[in-house]
Every structure is written in structure tokens, then in C-alpha cells.
Amino acid sequence: MNPLVEPAEGLTAEERRRYARQLLLPQVGELGQRRLKAARVLVVGAGGLGSPALLYLAAAGVGTLGVVDDDVVDESNLHRQVLHGTADVGRAKVDSAADAVARANPLVRVVRHRERLTAQNAEDVVAGYDLVLDGSDNFATRYLVNDACVLTGRPWVWGSVLRFDGQVAVFRDGHGPTYRDLFPTPPAPGTVPSCGEAGVLGAVCAAVGSAMVVEAVKLLTGAGQSLLGRVLVHDALAMTWRPLRLNPDPRRAPVTAVEPVEGAADREPSPGPAGAAPDLPEVDAAGLAHRLRERAAGRDGFTLVDVREPDEHAAFALPGAVLVPLADVLADPGRFDPARPLVLHCAGGVRSARALRAVLAAGHPDAVHLRGGVAAWNAAGLPGDG
Structure with a gap:
């Protein structure tokens, strides 16, 4: 698998100390660590999946992390969104996330996008990064991410959780399937419960978010075999991980523009x-x-x-x-x-x-x-x- 990014010039003594155990991995090594240092990764959503993803991406030494989220921290978030603490309730999630990343690894630069992805801004935001990790909680955003990634040629790692279940996949147009091959059309509003309706075990977010970061590190460094062409399904109650094959649909219409997906929300709005x-x-x-x-x-x-x-x-x-x-x-x-x-x-x-x-x-x-x-x-x- 070809790495996504060219390596940075070199590692400092501080970086060698910090990443010492990761540098021991032959699939990463100094060259891979330099690629991580040079990488720019966009994380969509600083919630249940974005929390572990951002922390582990920062810990791994990804040089620049973008965070897209327009929400504020709510007390009901805290059991699963471990990036945030009680003192962060009411703060913008991008601000809380940036502070948490700085505590985890001050060598990482954080770019805050306090906004919701739309058909108007998605392509421009995505184009500034090498890779996207999408931990959003609604179908409309996932289709926007997919189409923006297709148009900009960016691969992306998708994760989803509900109750005790999770899914992870890698999408890359021209190299394998996209999200529209998995879900050609969005479900009707109200037919798919959200975490706010059906609940979720916080640790399932950690498991799925960590798997997303493993895929990101592999894509950035060229290590191993990615999930491209497979969907990994997690059942925490049975404690199983099951891969399912996914192929591109030759009948799928090509993406020519980022268009809003009407009636595709799978989360309900806040009260008020x-x-x-x-x-x-x-x-x-x-x-x-x-x-x-x-x-x-x-x-x-x-x-x-x-x-x-x-x-x-x-x-x-x-x-x-x-x-x-x-x-x-x-x-x-x-x-x-x-x-x-x-x-x-x-x-x-x-x-x-x-x-x-x-x-x-x-x-x-x-x-x-x-x-x-x-x-x-x-x-x-x-x-x-x-």
C-alpha cells in the first residue's frame, strides 16, 4: 500500500523520545513517523468517535489535526465523549478538543473549524487535508464528506456506533468503493434511531474510534492492508469483529458536485x-x-x-x-x-x-x-x- 504523504524533513530529539515505542515498529519506523509528522488529518465531529480518534491521532504524532464541529459540550456527552470534561460543559467542542489535544501532545497543531459541513463549504474544507476521519452522527454529513472526498481525491475513514454495535470502513473513489456504494440512498427521517434515542455504550465509541485511527496510520504510512473494500462490523455484546466485503457499484452515478442530501438526518435536533x-x-x-x-x-x-x-x-x-x-x-x-x-x-x-x-x-x-x-x-x- 502506497503511503498518502511524503515524509517531513526529520525528527527532533523530543519527538524521538516521545514516539520511541512507535519507532520500534518496523512498519512505522523513522520514515513512517516522519510521514505522520507531515500529515494533515481532518476529523469531522468532536463527539463519541472524534474523541478517541483525536487523542490517538495526536498521540501517534500526526502533525496537523483539523476539527469540524459546530456544537457545544453537553453534560449528556460526557459518558462517551472523553475529549471533554465536566468543566467544558457549555464550551464549543472545537475549543475543548484543541485544549485536550494540546495536553496530550503539544507538538501537534490543531485547526478549529467551528462550523457544520455544508454543500457550500465541504469541498474547500476537505481539500486542505490529506485524509478525513468522519465520526459524524448524521447521514447528511456523511454524504457531504463522501462527495467532497470524491471530488478532491481524498480517502476517508468512516465510523458509526449505536447501542453495542459499530462499523468501520475506508472509502476511496477510483481505488475502491465509496460510502454511496454502501448506502446508495439515505434512509427516511425517523426510521433510524440516533444515539440520543437508542443509546450507546461509551466504550464502543472507544473501540471503533481506535480502529479508525489504526486505519488512518496505515494509510498515512503505507503499513499493512487497509480496510478499503471491506466493512468491519463490531458486536460488543458478543465481542466479535466481522469483515464484510464491499465492491463498487458500476451502476452508481458519478459524483459531479457536492449536493445537500435532503431529509437525511439520523439525529434529532436539540430541545428548544x-x-x-x-x-x-x-x-x-x-x-x-x-x-x-x-x-x-x-x-x-x-x-x-x-x-x-x-x-x-x-x-x-x-x-x-x-x-x-x-x-x-x-x-x-x-x-x-x-x-x-x-x-x-x-x-x-x-x-x-x-x-x-x-x-x-x-x-x-x-x-x-x-x-x-x-x-x-x-x-x-x-x-x-x-
Whole structure:
């Protein structure tokens, strides 16, 4: 395998001391370490996968790390996003990440991109790097990364986690498959749960993020055989890693421009006005809490419906909520008694908005959904059942 980058001029005495154990590896050695020093790697997302990836890339001696993230650190991130600490809550993730990388290895330069990748900026951002590691949590960004990498000729390492499962792959147009060979079209909104809906074990992020860094080091130095043409599937409950063969699809349309992928989000928005669905009747967390009190007093006879999946409902349920998963609502949106007001909710507001549209279209006269979902409910400090 040919290395991606030319080596830097040389190593300092400090670098030789720091990377001494890595220099002992014949597949890396001084030449490989000089290639790592010269390398520029872009990490998309400073979250569950970006955290271990950035730390191990820095520890390995990658000379320049770019970090793309427009989010701020939330307390719910901390169990898996080990780049950030309690004191970082509320800070921009790119700033927290830069500080963490500096603590891990002050010899590494960090470039902060506090922005979300879009069809307008993705190609320009990606073009400044030799390699991309994508740890983003939504399909729209993954397609943007793929198309920008195709147009700029950059390989990229993809990782994904959910619950106890993970996947890793390497994509490089012209040398092997791309992300669009694995997922030709994005799933419909609400059909794929996010970590915020289904949960994730933090250590699974560490396992997958570390595997992504191994692939990055191999690509940069030319060591070993890359995952190109394979998807590595991790099942942490069974503790297995299983490779699946992936070939380019000869019928796939060529990428000619970075285009936004409409309706491809697999994460739900944060609670609050940004998470609201336009033109849909809704209730906020405080309003729903008031209605629940009224219902307990016999003054509001509404039905509260949870459209999440059974395991999500079992983990945390709003008081008195009845479970009807989204797929069942969509299959029969007229199932609800039109004489009873209806409140729908999910994890963050996306699935409940979809369910509400179907219910309203079926003729229900009095239905709303919870803006921001369970995330907004929890953010307001309100209790669940039990």
C-alpha cells in the first residue's frame, strides 16, 4: 500500500523520545513517523468517535489535526465523549478538543473549524487535508464528506456506533468503493434511531474510534492492508469483529458536485425552538407537565403516546405514556379515538412530528406533539414514570 504523504524533513530529539515505542515498529519506523509528522488529518465531529480518534491521532504524532464541529459540550456527552470534561460543559467542542489535544501532545497543531459541513463549504474544507476521519452522527454529513472526498481525491475513514454495535470502513473513489456504494440512498427521517434515542455504550465509541485511527496510520504510512473494500462490523455484546466485503457499484452515478442530501438526518435536533417542527401544533415540556396535572385531576382527558421503540420506552417513559412505535402509527394513523385529544412524543421531536402529520392527515381534530421530546422533558428536570 502506497503511503498518502511524503515524509517531513526529520525528527527532533523530543519527538524521538516521545514516539520511541512507535519507532520500534518496523512498519512505522523513522520514515513512517516522519510521514505522520507531515500529515494533515481532518476529523469531522468532536463527539463519541472524534474523541478517541483525536487523542490517538495526536498521540501517534500526526502533525496537523483539523476539527469540524459546530456544537457545544453537553453534560449528556460526557459518558462517551472523553475529549471533554465536566468543566467544558457549555464550551464549543472545537475549543475543548484543541485544549485536550494540546495536553496530550503539544507538538501537534490543531485547526478549529467551528462550523457544520455544508454543500457550500465541504469541498474547500476537505481539500486542505490529506485524509478525513468522519465520526459524524448524521447521514447528511456523511454524504457531504463522501462527495467532497470524491471530488478532491481524498480517502476517508468512516465510523458509526449505536447501542453495542459499530462499523468501520475506508472509502476511496477510483481505488475502491465509496460510502454511496454502501448506502446508495439515505434512509427516511425517523426510521433510524440516533444515539440520543437508542443509546450507546461509551466504550464502543472507544473501540471503533481506535480502529479508525489504526486505519488512518496505515494509510498515512503505507503499513499493512487497509480496510478499503471491506466493512468491519463490531458486536460488543458478543465481542466479535466481522469483515464484510464491499465492491463498487458500476451502476452508481458519478459524483459531479457536492449536493445537500435532503431529509437525511439520523439525529434529532436539540430541545428548544431549533427543534420545533414548523406549522405543526405542539406543546412544550412545561405545558405538557401542566396538562398531565390537569389530567390527574380529571380536567384534561388527553392520551399521551410515545412513538419511540420499546427499548427506549422501557429505559425512560413519560408519566402515563402509551407506547405506539412510529411504524405502527404510520401503518394506521386513524387508530386513535378522535374524541380524545392526543399528545405525541419521541426522543427529540422528529419522529413525533412525522407521526403527527400522519395523524392530522387521517382527520384527528385535536393532536399535538411535544417540542424537543424526551430531551426537552429531561432538560426541564421533569420526572418520568417510576
